[in-house]
Amino acid sequence: xxxxxxxxxxALRSALGRVRGLGxxxxxxxxxxxxxxxxxxxxxxxLWFIFLGILPLAGEPHAVAVAWIARxxxxxxxxxLIIAMFYHLELxxxxxxxxxxxxxxxxxxxxxxxxxxxxxxxxxxxxxxxxIAL
Amino acid sequence: xxxxxxTYAGLTSDGAPIRRPxxxxxxxxxxxxxxxxxxxxxxxxxxxxxxxxxxxxxxLAAAASGPAAYDSxxxxxxSWLGYLMLFGWSxxxxxxxxxxIRHLAWDVGYGFEIREMYASGWTVxxxxxxxxxxxxxxxxxxx
Numbered sequence: 001x002x003x004x005x006x007x008x009x010x011a012l013r014s015a016l017g018r019v020r021g022l023g024x025x026x027x028x029x030x031x032x033x034x035x036x037x038x039x040x041x042x043x044x045x046x047l048w049f050i051f052l053g054i055l056p057l058a059g060e061p062h063a064v065a066v067a068w069i070a071r072x073x074x075x076x077x078x079x080x081l082i083i084a085m086f087y088h089l090e091l092x093x094x095x096x097x098x099x100x101x102x103x104x105x106x107x108x109x110x111x112x113x114x115x116x117x118x119x120x121x122x123x124x125x126x127x128x129x130x131x132i133a134l
Numbered sequence: 135x136x137x138x139x140x141t142y143a144g145l146t147s148d149g150a151p152i153r154r155p156x157x158x159x160x161x162x163x164x165x166x167x168x169x170x171x172x173x174x175x176x177x178x179x180x181x182x183x184x185x186x187x188x189x190x191x192x193x194l195a196a197a198a199s200g201p202a203a204y205d206s207x208x209x210x211x212x213s214w215l216g217y218l219m220l221f222g223w224s225x226x227x228x229x230x231x232x233x234x235i236r237h238l239a240w241d242v243g244y245g246f247e248i249r250e251m252y253a254s255g256w257t258v259x260x261x262x263x264x265x266x267x268x269x270x271x272x273x274x275x276x277x
Binding site: 036039040042043046047050051055058059061062063065066069078085086089092093096102121124125127128129131132 | 138177180181184187188190191194195197198200201204205208224227231234235237238241269272273276
């Protein structure tokens, strides 16, 4: 075996698995890690949005809501919320599809539809915020 | 027989074929309490909160589109169906958020004692109720 730190790896990972880049030594850990990072970011961001965004804006007219979104501090936090929210949603729904769709075909279709929906929703949200703010 | 089905095949001590129980062994798990039921609830509430992002996107898109669209969305949010959706969304969001913090604590190695797990589980449920009621009091009284 070439390389210095691969003494016991070949027994645990097949050559095919290595080529595909699957498994916890590569993208598996990345998925796990980013899901936790976005989760941690969403705790303060969603509490901020609920208590300092939705509640004060409830019942207010369009002009007030737009002025709130356009304030730079709020614009940045809204974009951060949108990115963390839809990234976290994509990662979560990926696991749900992996667990319940038992054939490769169903998984593929599920992933494509899910990612299309999540990305379009996220882009719509981000574009709306930017259009108001800029 | 597929591989999934094959894992159920077993023999009794008499040598007679038997269908082995499914794992996790649901009949011996503590379903009503703080491990299994909160775990699956975390996933279910995650999916519901994910669907509720539609409301969030509608609100932002309407704000970007103009006063007429914004007023229609505001009208819908104020209808009984809108209230029902917002109420369901707030409850599931707070549960997912608080139970998510519980999961993050587990991820860094805290709270694995059975006693601690029950305490954190009840805290999540109580916290969900408190935050949901608090938000709706503010929404209905102040908003």
